[in-house]
Amino acid sequence: MAGWYEGRDVSDTAMRAILRTVALVEPVADATAWELFPAAERALREFHGLHIPGVRPGRDVAATGCVIDPTEARHALRPFALLGEAMGSRLFPFGRTEADALLAVDDEGRLFSVDHGGRWYLGDTVREGLETLTQGRTPHRLTALRWTWTVRPVAEAQPLLSAVRTALVAVYVLHHRNVFSARDLRLTVTTLRGIGIETVDRRLRLPGGSLERSAAPLMAAMYELIEAEGATTRGAELRVTVSAPAQTTAPLSTVACAVRTGHSAKAPALTEISLSAGAGASAGRVRTMLDECAEDLARYAGQQPS
Structure with missing residues (x-):
């Protein structure tokens, strides 16, 4: 992935983005404010600031690039709160895709997205989820x-x-x-x-x-x-x-x-x-x-x- 390397840790810039995300979003009805947890902090320290292009053609579906920045998805507190409630876990904003899907990581380190087409499970790890997006692998739709x-x-x-x-x-x-x-x-x-x-x-x-x-x-x-x-x-x-x-x-x-x-x-x-x-x-x-x-x-x- 472009700009990523083993052991990458952009702690200072990641933490500034996290603080902006938490501080600039008001709590909404039936949802708490953003709450940082260790899995989200680790993921953002490793991947924050990356602009990852999609590999075309995609393997199964159209590939899409993404930017890793929690402020890009900080306004989606309500939809991610509902998704977290359904999953039984907490979520924290992670970024946005080129197709305007919003990304979030949960407290198990899994990557999810929400867009106009529904809610999607991208991978058991952040890296796996990013590869799903950028290599055009079929994501898993979250449905009853x-x-x-x-x-x-x-x-x-x-x-x-x-x-x-x-x-x-x-x-x-x-x-x-x-x-x-x-x-x-x-x-x-x-x-x-x-x-x-x-x-x-x-x-x-x-x-x-x-x-x-x-x-x-x-x-x-x-x-x-x-x-x-x-x-x-x-x-x-x-x-x-x-x-x-x-x-x-x-x-x-x-x-x-x-x-x-x-x-x-x-x-x-x-x-x-x-x-x-x-x-x-x-x-x-x-x-x-x-x-x-x-x-x-x-x-x-x-x-x-x-």
Whole structure:
């Protein structure tokens, strides 16, 4: 990269730019002021002041050059605060591309950009992210995730029991892949096959002991709850959701697995399972964990992710 060399450290000019960035931007509603952290300081001391041209033609997409100067992106406090909230990390402005995309580095040393086309994950390190831009490698768009599978019904099994059993498989998969350890299941009953009113919307705590032995008592508790609410499962959509427990931080807090049955009039015993997550979970280590969960759930359903 033009002007960069191993061990580069422009501490004085980088710190002056950092001070201008922090001092000249007012806090905005629902966002704090810029906060410097070690990863951002290290990155700016190494790369500040560089004007890096794009290598044309780009490898996968159009290459773009960039200038490394936090003052070029200091006005983007709100969009980067929202991105940091989604990623579960802090961000600090880093520079601007020739295409006017704004750059930021997070407290793990990863590089991101925001432009009119969306939010992008450029690399696990600043150097990798700059190479993505200047060599025209395909960046990773940060977007919400969703996988869906149809689970073949078990012969003679009640639809709600199939849904509960499938949800408990999801509980195990999410725990096994270190996403989170669920503590309850949420039951939702909607009349008229999902287009009517919600007659039941309650959480039921997972009982202690093995998950294999939890299905029957959970189903019994759900039927008791449905009866107590004066509701019915006939012609209704039943949804059992596995979501992150309280205090789970982003982006894992956005992950959820939902199982529904009764939504199809032609096949009321059909069970569908879906895995979803917010945009912050679509890159890095968390994305790898979710891909592994998707592979596990696809194998359970006997299908491929869709």
